[in-house]
Amino acid sequence: MKLQQLRYIVEVLNNNLNVSATAESLYTSQPGISKQVRMLEDELGVQIFGRSGKHLTHVTEAGNDIINIAREILAKVESIKSVAREHNLPDQGKLNIATTHTQARYALPDVIKGFMKKFPRVSLHMHQGTPSQISDLAAKGEADFAIATEALHLYNDLVMLPCYHWNRSIIVNQEHPLAKKESIRIEDIAQYPLVTYVFGFTGRSELDEAFSRAGLDPKIVFTATDADVIKTYVRLGVGIGVIASMAIDENLDTDLVKIDASHLFNYSTTKIGFRKGSFLRGYMYDFIERFAPHLTKDVVERAMMQKSNDDIERMFKDLTLPVR
Numbered sequence: 001m002k003l004q005q006l007r008y009i010v011e012v013l014n015n016n017l018n019v020s021a022t023a024e025s026l027y028t029s030q031p032g033i034s035k036q037v038r039m040l041e042d043e044l045g046v047q048i049f050g051r052s053g054k055h056l057t058h059v060t061e062a063g064n065d066i067i068n069i070a071r072e073i074l075a076k077v078e079s080i081k082s083v084a085r086e087h088n089l090p091d092q093g094k095l096n097i098a099t100t101h102t103q104a105r106y107a108l109p110d111v112i113k114g115f116m117k118k119f120p121r122v123s124l125h126m127h128q129g130t131p132s133q134i135s136d137l138a139a140k141g142e143a144d145f146a147i148a149t150e151a152l153h154l155y156n157d158l159v160m161l162p163c164y165h166w167n168r169s170i171i172v173n174q175e176h177p178l179a180k181k182e183s184i185r186i187e188d189i190a191q192y193p194l195v196t197y198v199f200g201f202t203g204r205s206e207l208d209e210a211f212s213r214a215g216l217d218p219k220i221v222f223t224a225t226d227a228d229v230i231k232t233y234v235r236l237g238v239g240i241g242v243i244a245s246m247a248i249d250e251n252l253d254t255d256l257v258k259i260d261a262s263h264l265f266n267y268s269t270t271k272i273g274f275r276k277g278s279f280l281r282g283y284m285y286d287f288i289e290r291f292a293p294h295l296t297k298d299v300v301e302r303a304m305m306q307k308s309n310d311d312i313e314r315m316f317k318d319l320t321l322p323v324r
Contacts, residue, residue, distance in 0.1 A: 193239035
């Protein structure tokens with residue numbers, strides 16, 4: 001059994017069982033990958049992939065278990081390399097972050113600015129996507145950190161640490177009837193068409209639950225993954241906006257009226273996660289603490305020793321998180 005064979009079967013799955021695409025991504029030949037996969041199956045005495053002719057059709061039950069273990073082995077190999085780099089080149093390396101537009105645009109700029117000033121020899125890469133894409137990138141090792149709010153059940157393979165709470169505001173044009181109200185009720189919002197996040201994005205589920213608790217159906221007429229797009233369509237008069245309060249720029253959004261809606265919705269919690277068993281380099285601990293000052297190296301290491309994310313939740317249950 002070779003590490004190369006384990007890497008091949010993992011990448012075949014990552015490329016949706018397309019051996020040609022796998023060969024292209026690994027800069028090798030399709031026949032070479034097929035041969036190595038067959039050799040591994042022969043050595044183990046089980047099929048990892050089901051086939052129809054020359055095409056792979058599915059992952060077998062045994063194959064699922066083998067690929068999961070292969071991922072862990074490859075991750076440990078990367079951790080060994082990271083240990084060596086930490087000793088030889090402590091201030092040099094890469095940092096890949098997967099997150100949503102709202103986090104990238106509004107929560108991370110100052111953090112990244114300070115980080116890059118301290119670690120100019122670390123190459124930082126940002127990947128934006130849906131919660132499922134973010135969790136997938138982190139699970140595959142293509143992202144060191146996942147920063148997310150919604151669909152946290154997707155992140156069971158990651159150590160997820162709470163960073164901060166946030167809530168929502170209503171945004172309207174200056175001439176809108178709600179612009180004159182100092183305080184609003186859920187019934188007030190229900191009267192108007194809404195422009196907000198796509199379901200599964202940036203705390204959207206809390207909005208739906210708030211309407212459900214009030215026995216009301218929101219009139220959602222336009223959804224987007226990007227708060228700036230939502231603001232654009234509010235300006236066009238498509239509807240009133242419901243977005244994260246931190247996504248409102250007091251300097252750039254002077255033409256919009258912001259109405260606090262934190263009393264209408266439960267707060268959401270943004271978390272940062274990384275693969276279980278990962279070796280975190282010094283600059284990675286630095287990034288986490290910049291993003292969430294309560295997550296010091298000692299606290300993160302203690303969280304890494306917990307058996308599950310439920311145990312981590314209990315570890316932080318008495319902590320008062322900052323609100324943004």
